Amino acid sequence: MQRGLPMQPTVLLLKEGTDTSQGKGQLLSNISACMAIADTLATTLGPRGMDKLIVNERGDAEITNDGATILKLLEIVHPAARTLVDIARAQDAEVGDGTTSVVLLASQLLKEVRGFVEEGISPHIIVKGFRKASQLAIDRIKEIQVTVEKSDPERFRSLLLKCAATSMSSKLIHSEKTFFSEMVVDAIQCLDQDELNEALIGVKKITGGGMHDSMLVKGxxxxxxxxxxxxxxxxxxxxxxxxxxxxxxxxxxxxKDNAEVRVEQVSDYQxxxxxxxxxxxxxxxxxxxxxxxxxxxxxxxxxxxxxxxxxxxxxxxxxxxxxxxxxxxxxxxxxxxxxxxxxxxxxxxxxxxxxxxxxxxxxxxxxxxxxxAKTCTLILRGGADQFIEEVERSLHDAIMVVKRAVRNGDVVAGGGAIELDLSRHIQQRALEVSGKQQFIMLAFAKALEVIPRQICDNAGLDSTDILNRLRNKHQRSGEKWFGVDVDGTTGVRNNMDAFVWEPSLVKLNAIASATEAACLILSVDETVRNPQSEQQNAGPRAPPGTAQRALRGRGRGMGRR
CATH class of the missing domain: 3.50.7.10 (GroEL)
Structure with missing residues (x-):
């Protein structure tokens, strides 16, 4: 040390014990947390998706395969991973369906660019590429979506029935989706068609009987x-x-308590x-x-x-x-x-x-x-309480999907068909872009294939073979509506002709939300944990009287202010 130079003082910026994680390692850790959530939800996707049995600390059990419900019951505490919980809830509130898809898509986007992050590519370049690819996907959906005219009541009702059935095909009640689709469409058509306030659809649950004992009361x-x-x-x-x-x-x-009436004689009391x-x-x-x-x-x-x-x-x-x-x-x-x-x-x-x-x-x-009669009531019957509650969640998703279909009337083919067409479209447009952006857009296109691949895996099909055949249909034959067929023997089919329809709004909202979530997580390079909040959430129990003393001190401080 040179003589005469003053010693630099140590500056304590954060409270002692504060945990800070930053840089590339923190970003990769956040991506890993999101992928862990996707692994939990992946098996619930599609018509052959499995259900999750979640038991809380009181021993209450919930059986569901609704993405937003699962994430809410899991009580995820990882700060970055909670972004996926938020987009699932937003998708559920805005559209009602596609909650699992939006989480899988966001996680897959992060997984595809993980290698670029490890190689040192700036997250800003990745975010820019994601936004460009997302806009291409949204424009493509609006270009190819099919609009069903509302002037023909029979045809429009058929559209609503198909959208409701597609929403229920991955739920616990898929075996009775024809019965419940009629009920859901009738319920929506009971409402004021200008407002379509789903809060006016009452749901009552009565244990006992079978599913076919459920009824719709027009009133x-x-x-x-x-x-x-x-x-x-x-x-x-x-x-x-x-x-x-x-x-x-x-x-x-x-x-009331402490009421007092004084009387001097019985007649006054009377x-x-x-x-x-x-x-x-x-x-x-x-x-x-x-x-x-x-x-x-x-x-x-x-x-x-x-x-x-x-x-x-x-x-x-x-x-x-x-x-x-x-x-x-x-x-x-x-x-x-x-x-x-x-x-x-x-x-x-x-x-x-x-x-x-x-x-x-x-x-x-x-x-x-x-x-x-601008309102109606659904009376649901079933064996176990958990089963009836899952039926209610499934019908809520279907009601929201039908509501959006009534508002817009624009549909696309489900079963992974639209995702494969978007993937092909973005790959072609990416070749027109130079530099690193091209690789990011290609990664976005590859991430879209997670939806059809997971549908195949959950149905027990060979996903590699099915996806190769679907890519061939989309790339060479121009069959933009070909998707996964989990019921037939061929494994692929034209899902538009097979009436596997979804409102285009579901896909538009899912792609936009997943892209925003992925960009948000990629833009975070440091996490700071407050040691006091850590102790309150999961730390050792404080000595007796500590909380009371802290509260008394806080009260005195407030009084001084």
Whole structure:
């Protein structure tokens, strides 16, 4: 050390114990984490995909092959890998289907460029190539997608049925996809075709019976609510009833905590009791004068009101779920009233038939033949609770797919056909590009083949042989709709002619989301872990009283601010 030169001070930038990982090693580690997730989901893809049994810390079991559901139940903590969880959820919320495909595609994109990263090629060059190839793929889908005209109702309904059946072909209910496809399309066509709000499709699950016992109610149905003894004396069936929906409590309630009323004589106490009874009777009389035969309320309807309505041949139900009550209003008309004093005729709804029926071990209230039926209810039957919940998830995916098909009406062939055509198209266009970009675009084209390859592997087919034959069809013969055939003997077929159709929006969203996720992960070259958050999440338990002291200290700090 030279004399006279001041010693450079050590600068402590991060908290002691902070873990920092950066550079090429960190990028490769993130890619490996994403590939591990893809390996978990890969076997669930396609019509012959397998299911996953996931058990949580409480011992509750879930059986599913829906990509977004699996990733949510796995509770992935790796910061980079959580990007794949986010794109799966986004795909599920936006389109409803293709959650497994988008995760596999993003992971395969990273796998294909892993060698380039190891060789020292800048991630920015890779990202630029990915974005260019992605735009080529999106433009190609828009160029070759098939539009079905909505002017022909029969043909358009056939399109929706095929899209729903294709969505269910990889689900647990694939053996009954014809039955459930009809149910899903009928449900979508019950809605207002301008809004298509899927929240107005109610789903009720009743254990017992078989899948074919499931039904679609064109109207509203919900489970019989908690009732008092007088409810059994009420009529359980009406034709063209007037229906009033309330947000009013019809119950004698005890006084609130710490309430105090001072009286000097018994007559004063009796006056208070009489006033309370007078208030509720005034409400009940006002409801009866409206002529309503069915009274529904979001709040409780007590034993006094129940018996009052039973004596006057009026049906009542209290504690109706908020969603069910809103769908009743959508179906029968009228509006939810927060007071009983000024209920006008226009505030009442009506339906063709009201009935309380037994389904399995449960009793359900049915509102059918509704004049303003912009809502419907799916009643699902099955053996085990896990099975019924998987049926619900499968139908949700199909409903979202049919909804998108109604909005757009543009379809492409499934079964890996569109991915192989995009791969061929990008390979041809990549040859027109010079420099490193060409290799990146070729890697993107190769990554697209993961979808047909995985469908073959899951179906027990020879993926190498099938893909070679499909490449020959696409490259030489120009058969852009040829894809994997898991049912036949040849292994390949024209999936457009075989009616394996998917809304083009599913593929557009999947390719865009997968590309964005891959680019995001490639742009991260450093991860910084806060030691305090690590200790809170997975570290040793703190000594007793530490948390209380920390909270008290935080409170004092907030007070000073």
């Amino acid at each position: 509203v149905s919900f489970k019989k609510t908690f009732t008092y003894a007088g409810a059994e004396q009420q009529p359980k069936q009406f034709t063209n009833p007037k229906i009033v929906c309330l947000n009013v409590e019809l119950e004698l309630k005890a006084e 006056a208070i009791v009489d006033a309370e009874w007078e208030i509720i009777y005034r409400k009940l009389d006002a409801i009866e004068k409206t002529g309503a035969q069915v009274v529904l309320s979001k709040l409780p309807i007590g034993d006094l009101a129940t018996q009052y309505f039973a004596d006057r041949d009026i049906f009542c139900a209290g504690r109706v779920a908020d969603g069910d009550l809103k769908r009743v209003v959508q179906a029968v008309g009228g509006s939810i009233q927060s007071t009983c004093s000024d209920i006008q005729p226009q505030h009442l709804g009506t339906c063709g038939q009201f009935e309380e029926k037994q389904i399995g071990n449960e009793r359900y209230n049915f509102f059918t033949d509704c004049p303003k």
